[in-house]
Amino acid sequence: MLVSMPRTITLPIEFAFSRVDKTLAQLFPEFSRTQLSVWLRAGKITVNTHTLKPKDKVCAGDVICLHDDLLTQSIVQHNLPEAIGLDIVYEDDAILVINKPAGLVVHPGAGQPNHTLLNALLYHYPLAEQLPRAGIVHRLDKNTTGLMVIAKTLPAYTHLVRQLQARDVKRHYLALVQGEVITGGQINTFYHRHPRNRLKWAVAPHNGKEAITHYRVSQRYQQHTLLDVAILTGRTHQIRVHMAYIHHPIVGDNLYGGRKKVPADMSEPDRLILQQFDRQALHAASLTFEHPSSLTECIFHAALPNDFQALIDCLEPYRVPYTS
Numbered sequence: 001m002l003v004s005m006p007r008t009i010t011l012p013i014e015f016a017f018s019r020v021d022k023t024l025a026q027l028f029p030e031f032s033r034t035q036l037s038v039w040l041r042a043g044k045i046t047v048n049t050h051t052l053k054p055k056d057k058v059c060a061g062d063v064i065c066l067h068d069d070l071l072t073q074s075i076v077q078h079n080l081p082e083a084i085g086l087d088i089v090y091e092d093d094a095i096l097v098i099n100k101p102a103g104l105v106v107h108p109g110a111g112q113p114n115h116t117l118l119n120a121l122l123y124h125y126p127l128a129e130q131l132p133r134a135g136i137v138h139r140l141d142k143n144t145t146g147l148m149v150i151a152k153t154l155p156a157y158t159h160l161v162r163q164l165q166a167r168d169v170k171r172h173y174l175a176l177v178q179g180e181v182i183t184g185g186q187i188n189t190f191y192h193r194h195p196r197n198r199l200k201w202a203v204a205p206h207n208g209k210e211a212i213t214h215y216r217v218s219q220r221y222q223q224h225t226l227l228d229v230a231i232l233t234g235r236t237h238q239i240r241v242h243m244a245y246i247h248h249p250i251v252g253d254n255l256y257g258g259r260k261k262v263p264a265d266m267s268e269p270d271r272l273i274l275q276q277f278d279r280q281a282l283h284a285a286s287l288t289f290e291h292p293s294s295l296t297e298c299i300f301h302a303a304l305p306n307d308f309q310a311l312i313d314c315l316e317p318y319r320v321p322y323t324s
Contacts, residue, residue, distance in 0.1 A: 045064065084119060097287070145284065177248040184216030201237045251280070252279050263315075281308055
C-alpha cells in the first residue's frame with residue numbers, strides 16, 4: 001500500500017556535517033533509525049546517487065533519495081483488521097484519542113500476534129494500513145490503562161512523532177504505589193534491558209538511554225501512596241521500573257512489585273479487593289499535545305477505570321492527611 005512521503009529531499013544547511021543515520025531519523029521519524037540504517041546499507045536510500053554507511057557525514061545541498069520499493073512497503077501488511085471495540089475519547093480527520101482498557105496489547109508481537117490495538121485500528125479506520133504502525137505513535141503496557149493519541153494521516157503521524165522526540169507531549173499518570181512516599185521528586189537515570197531477565201528493564205549504573213520521571217504525592221494512605229507521575233522520556237516500563245527503583249513499586253505489578261501490603265485493621269471485603277488486584281495500578285490520566293493540523297493545544301483527561309477506582313475506594317478509610 002502506498003505510503004505518501006517525499007521521494008527526494010535536498011538537505012538544508014542545518015544538517016551539514018551530521019551523520020547520515022541521524023539525519024535520516026530526523027527527516028523521516030515515521031521509520032525507526034534501525035530500519036533506516038538497514039535500508040541505507042542495502043542501497044535502498046542513496047545520497048547523491050551513492051550508497052553511504054550510517055556513520056558517514058552529509059553536507060548541505062546533498063540529495064537524499066528513498067527508492068520506489070520503500071514507498072510501497074506497508075508496516076502493517078501482515079496484520080488483519082479485527083472488530084475490537086474502542087473507547088474513543090475524540091476523533092477528527094487527523095487524530096484519534098482513545099482510552100485503552102487493561103488487557104489490550106498495543107502492537108502484535110511474538111507472544112501476541114493478533115487481538116491488539118493495531119488490529120482494532122485497521123478495522124475502525126482501514127486507511128490506517130497506509131501508515132507506519134497503523135498510526136500508533138506511543139505505547140502503553142498491556143495492563144496499563146488510559147489515554148493514547150493515534151495519527152490518521154502521515155503528516156499527523158510525523159508531527160506527533162516530532163513532538164514526542166522534542167518532549168513537547170505532556171503525559172500524566174496516576175500510580176498507586178506501595179509504602180508512604182514522603183514527598184515528590186525527580187528520577188533521572190540511565191536505562192537498559194535487564195541483564196538477566198529479558199522480559200524486564202532496569203536502571204543502568206553507568207550508561208544507557210536517559211529516562212526521566214517526575215512524581216508528586218496526590219494522596220497518602222496507610223502503607224500506600226497515590227502519585228501523579230509525569231514522564232519526559234517514554235522508555236519501556238519506565239514508571240514501573242523507576243517506582244521499584246525508589247522502593248515504592250506499583251501495586252499489582254507482577255513483574256517489578258513485591259508482596260502486597262495490607263493495613264492491619266482492613267476489613268475482609270476491602271482486603272480481598274486489594275489482594276485480588278492483579279495488574280499494575282497505573283493509568284494514563286491526562287494527555288496534552290499540539291494538534292497536528294490546527295496547531296492548537298489539545299488537553300484530554302480520562303477517569304480511573306472501575307477496578308482502579310474500587311482500589312482507591314477500599315483505601316479511603318486509611319487516608320493519611322497530606323498537604324502538598
